[in-house]
Amino acid sequence: MRTKMIGYAFAGILASAALFAGNDAKSDNTAESTKGTRAVYGDIAIDQAESLSTGDQILKAAAAGTPSVVWETLERGERVECLNCISAVEPLLYDLNPTNREIAAWWLRRRIFGVFGPGEAYERTIQTLKNDSNPTKRAYAASALGEFLAAPGIDACAEAIQNDADAGVRAAAASALGRLNSDGNGALTKALSDGDGKVKLAALKSASRINTSVDVASVARLVDDGNAVVRRRALEVLDTYRAKDSVSAVLRLAKSDADAEVRLAACHALGSFGDASARAALEGIAQSDANGLVRDQARIAARRL
């Protein structure tokens, strides 16, 4: 989202200028924009071939593009070796817009030259996470390390989860581990027991996204968290893990949690566990819960058993 800054009159001027500037309004793929792709990969139909950005387009988008233009231009610049563009794109790692930050890291990480060398963008990002005094910049650096998907980011984010004083940074680092498809050698488990709710929520989301399950007991403990959203998310992770050992705790929440969304998530998890011992309770909930959507989930879950 962007904060509204520009008035309607200016919008009209922009639109009119674009209309009369002769912009190509017929197709985004052209023989010229797909020439490089087809030179290497053969004669692919223009409507199917990857359209490539030019260096000028990358520089222009990085300097002043809207998020959708930045996204398209950098994505299409995947294999455009624009070394002079690196220093223009790197500041986008700290842009206010999250999609700009994301695609900037993606483009940078696909560089052969100019990013991973000593003193270059990747090293600077790690140093920003470690040392910058601004917690927002540290959080953005953590997110960037997640998008870079390079192994050193795992330790850097794990360290931030352990040591950073700012909860926003720790949450960003926990999210980054999800992108890195890693539990950070136990750091995600640490984040699950963080005192701040948003860190726990970020860790729970990552726990459900990485390929290897994190400590189930740590997730299970969160079903008793004071924050209903944390309880709900913890149940969803246990659901994904098919954590049958948690049946009794989950059943308790399905029956009696004060939050209907928590009860609903608990019912769905019980269906996923496939433990027939929950059937009678689910059938009861399907009849008696005050919330119709919870009753729906209890009925469906019972049917799965």
Next chain:
Amino acid sequence: MNRIPRHTALALVLCATSPAIIASGCNDSAPTNDLGVSSIAFLKRAHTVVGENGATTVNVADGNNQVLDYQRYVPGGSLNILTPPRPDGEVKNLTKDFPQADFNGLDVSFDATQIVFSMKKDGNDHYHLYTVQLSGSYDIHQLTAGDYDDINPIYMPGDRIAFVTNQMYTEMGTRADEYEHSREATQLATITRLGGDADRRLGAQNLSHTVAPFLTSEGRIGYSRWEHLGPVNDVKLFAAAPDGTDIRAIAGQHSKPATALFSVTEMEPNVMIGIATARNRTIHAGALLRIDARNTKDPVCMDAKANHAGHICTDEENVKYENLTPDVPTGNGPSPVGRYRTPSMLPDGRIIVSYAEGPVNDLSEQSVTPPDFGIYVFDTKTQKNQLVYNTRDMWEVNARAIAPRKEPPVIADKIAQNGDTTLPVRMGSVNIRQTSLTDTVNGAQFKGTPLKDALAQATAVRVIEGFSSEGAPGVTMFGLTMDEGAAVLGEATVYPDGSWLADVPPYIPIHLQPVDKWGLSIRNQRLWIQGMPGEDRRCVGCHEERTGQGVSTLGQNPTRAEQSGAQKLIIPVADRAEYPWMQKVQPILDAKCVQCHDGGAKDPFAGKTYTVTRTDPASGVATSYTVPYLKLTSEPVTVVYDRRAASYAVSYVSLFYPAAMEMGMGKTTVTGELAPKWAVPTDARGSKLIEKINIKAADGTFAYGQGAQHPEDKGVALTDEERQTLIRPIDLGGQYFARQGSTFKPNDKDPVSKKY
């Protein structure tokens, strides 16, 4: 949060200034009088919210940038019915109990008594599927739940509901496309109206997103699919049976007037209307396109009312397109006349659409002016829109007539709901030499050779699994290629009659390469194919004519491959043939090549380099990177911060950089003599390295020339297998990394693996 009303001044400016507005996009001043139905259902989606602190935020395109985007959440949306469907009709909000909700697709049941819709109740929720009864107390029921998103539902015959989901499954988890990052790829799935998640079934995975399913008159699930395979990057139409089997191409595979065909609905059998647009920047909107995929060679198929059973009634090679709104761009430039989205059909054959005036692209975003999507009836004759309903402060989209409609026949399942999900998919061809493609093949024995002739020399079919480059830390940069991760499941023998047959893993995206006796790919299939457990997916040829003879049926002579039995290419992930450069290729170079190609005294290219230079625009400081003309050692091309960071061996850069340079060098300065394209992604036979080393087949013939092989001419012998280990990674796309040799671990929560 409170919404604030807005006026789309931009559109007014456009209408006042643009001489181009003569036809499509201009609205008839008179609202429509009669849609022929008593009510319509539609969604309101929000774009502007006022926070608790009073700050206004406007979301123009986020989450609706690419046509594949589905995670746009702006609170304040609703599901509504409008009765009668005209501007002064009564709007009934069916989801008023969920004031923080957003919505992602709806459909009306065949008997018009129920609506299925996708809703995210609040910011902490996921999109899931619900139904609401269109009578009584309008009860809402939730059919799906869990830690994933279910969107774009449609009713299917037999009380089924089809949709797409980003639920993780298979060993690769989501198969997140590297262009969408954390927005996991969505795949086809079904539930039943009564059973919800209890009857949940997941379709075979594509490497990239599947979106916007639609019902075909045959009772199949049509859908748009992001085809991202190496240099191919577009959105095409496919259809599958409700059980996920029998995936067929529908349109866009051969030509189309835009890079994306999206938000499609059927007008009559195999004739569709949809949105033609660029993949990016048009806020899910574009031109209205009529897509005629009928097989014109069969008169039965041209009769909409005829029984099409037993006829092949689609012909994706000869689809006819008609842009019903020719003034609307099919690219992503600013439109002079607005753009359309989410068309659907009224019972009388008219088209009901969402439409917004103005550029409806990133200019809208730049001016922080959301397009004002409202509901209109589009008149195909006058190309004008008649207003049905519009409010300035919300988007009105996904309009559907609430009227009974014909329920297509139920297609019997080939795959049982609770069947064995580990059963292989059987794939093969009756005769691989049959093709309708007109490509030519170059390199080695071929010089402008028609594909059908080249295929006569196919001795095997290489079966390749595709996976995302985002599978594990350290495998994320595939190097100097646009190709995805690749693992060879095996090479199935092509028999003298041209047949081949193999059993491959279910659910996963694969593509094929027919290879010749030297192990060189003849053609790289640039379309993902996949199958469900136990499915039989045999073809006639190698992209045979689509309206021709079908596969052999009972009573016909079995092929040689069938007589010999399918080759088993069911291999665990860890054992699939992958080619991580440092683990598989570099050892061969170290053992057989670097004694000369190390830049030392014996190196014929010693000291020969070219340089790429960057200049920091701020400081003016220039940094140069030197690329050897040909150097095959393992030394890192850059010194990398942290010993565990990924780095590229100079051998890899030296071999692949020349081809990469041809794709685009942006603002980079290059000096020195450029090397030839030693290695061309997916084209080993066109790669100078392979030509230089030359390949000897089992019959003693050589791929290039009459027998000179390198490095044998220097007294060093490469084994046949070593040569193949140089060929295959090039044919696969020139990836530097793989899952093997990385920290990749298969998804241990796979719900289809039967581990639970």
